[in-house]
Amino acid sequence: xxxxxxxxxxxxxxxxxxxxxxxxxxxxxxxxxxxxxxxxxxxxxxxxxxxxxxxxxxxxxxxxxxxxxxxxxxxxxxxxxxxxxxxxxxxxxxxxxxxxxxxxxxxxxxxxxxxxxxxxxxxxxxxxxxxxxxxxxxxxxxxxxxxxxxxxxxxxxxxxxxxxxxxxxxxxxxxxxxxxxxxxxxxxxxxxxxxxxxxxxxxxxxxxxxxxxxxxxxxxxxxxxxxxxxxxxxxxxxxxxxxxxxxxxxxxxxxxxxxxxxxxxxxxxxxxxxxxxxxxxxxxxxxxxxxxxxxxxxxxxxxxxxxxxxxxxxxxxxxxxxxxxxxxxxxxxxxxxxxxxxxxxxxxxxxxxxxxxxxxx
Ligand SMILES: Cc1ncc(COP(=O)(O)O)c(C=O)c1O
Numbered sequence: 001x002x003x004x005x006x007x008x009x010x011x012x013x014x015x016x017x018x019x020x021x022x023x024x025x026x027x028x029x030x031x032x033x034x035x036x037x038x039x040x041x042x043x044x045x046x047x048x049x050x051x052x053x054x055x056x057x058x059x060x061x062x063x064x065x066x067x068x069x070x071x072x073x074x075x076x077x078x079x080x081x082x083x084x085x086x087x088x089x090x091x092x093x094x095x096x097x098x099x100x101x102x103x104x105x106x107x108x109x110x111x112x113x114x115x116x117x118x119x120x121x122x123x124x125x126x127x128x129x130x131x132x133x134x135x136x137x138x139x140x141x142x143x144x145x146x147x148x149x150x151x152x153x154x155x156x157x158x159x160x161x162x163x164x165x166x167x168x169x170x171x172x173x174x175x176x177x178x179x180x181x182x183x184x185x186x187x188x189x190x191x192x193x194x195x196x197x198x199x200x201x202x203x204x205x206x207x208x209x210x211x212x213x214x215x216x217x218x219x220x221x222x223x224x225x226x227x228x229x230x231x232x233x234x235x236x237x238x239x240x241x242x243x244x245x246x247x248x249x250x251x252x253x254x255x256x257x258x259x260x261x262x263x264x265x266x267x268x269x270x271x272x273x274x275x276x277x278x279x280x281x282x283x284x285x286x287x288x289x290x291x292x293x294x295x296x297x298x299x300x301x302x303x304x305x306x307x308x309x310x311x312x313x314x315x316x317x318x319x320x321x322x323x324x325x326x327x328x329x330x331x332x333x334x335x336x337x338x339x340x341x342x343x344x345x346x347x348x349x350x351x352x353x354x355x356x357x358x359x360x361x
Contacts, residue, residue, distance in 0.1 A: 056180025309335030
């Protein structure tokens with residue numbers, strides 16, 4: 001593809017950092033570089049604690065474990081999200097309960113969420129889809145969780161660089177918030193993820209759980225069961241350099257969406273979601289479009305990549321759950337991601353938009 005839907009962006013800085021580290025005698029495993037990377041994320045998000053881990057799926061499992069989500073519990077999950085959100089609690093024997101999302105934001109619909117609560121519900125996972133917040137606001141979800149004695153976990157995998165309207169960073173409002181650093185994200189460490197929280201006791205539990213339940217670093221005394229969900233310093237070297245580029249990327253992602261919106265404003269067959277470009281940062285350029293498969297084929301013939309958005313999870317073969325979820329079903333038919341890399345040039349955005357306009361004309 002001449003203009004791929006997404007491509008990684010790693011520069012000389014990351015290469016040099018890894019090279020320097022390799023020559024420094026470091027142990028590669030999680031240590032000082034990881035602590036430094038965690039501080040950068042904590043500073044950026046304003047969270048008291050950041051705990052790095054294997055990826056943005058394991059981070060959710062770890063969060064749920066630390067919040068006592070157990071086999072038999074139900075966990076509210078949006079029916080539109082990356083399937084990892086649901087699978088992360090399925091691994092613990094909990095049942096993900098799929099709730100439809102709002103058409104404007106693709107975040108959980110609060111009324112449908114409340115209607116789906118049962119005596120077995122233990123947690124709500126609020127996914128801030130593409131860095132967007134639900135129309136009811138995050139506080140309404142905090143209040144709902146408190147009212148019913150539930151844990152609010154924020155899956156902010158797509159939301160580094162996005163804040164709620166009161167200035168709090170996504171992921172920092174619920175009991176615990178999760179991020180992913182997989183390659184398509186705004187910054188990457190290849191694989192990788194982290195949790196942020198303001199709860200010191202929970203942070204301590206998370207750190208123990210991800211390190212075999214060790215009483216302290218460097219000992220083999222275990223007071224509780226734990227696992228090995230640790231990061232590596234090699235990845236942290238990459239992450240530290242990527243964090244230096246985050247502010248610029250946030251700015252650029254906002255500009256990219258603004259340019260797409262402007263260039264496609266007259267194309268009635270393409271619809272954008274409600275993205276607040278003052279507070280939030282789009283991760284991917286997501287649209288609803290008519291005749292999606294034909295549009296994709298047209299773009300492909302011009303060397304332009306695109307990607308179909310997540311299908312409704314209840315309809316995935318992995319789950320096969322009955323239920324009617326009109327918004328996630330619509331996204332399953334019409335949702336498309338357009339080229340979204342931070343390094344897209346204005347000229348490339350114009351080329352993509354001209355090709356889309358040409359298709360519909
Ligand atoms: C909303 C959401 N949750 C979880 C994940 C899983 O993250 P990872 O790929 O790091 O396991 C992703 C990844 O795309 C995601 O978008």
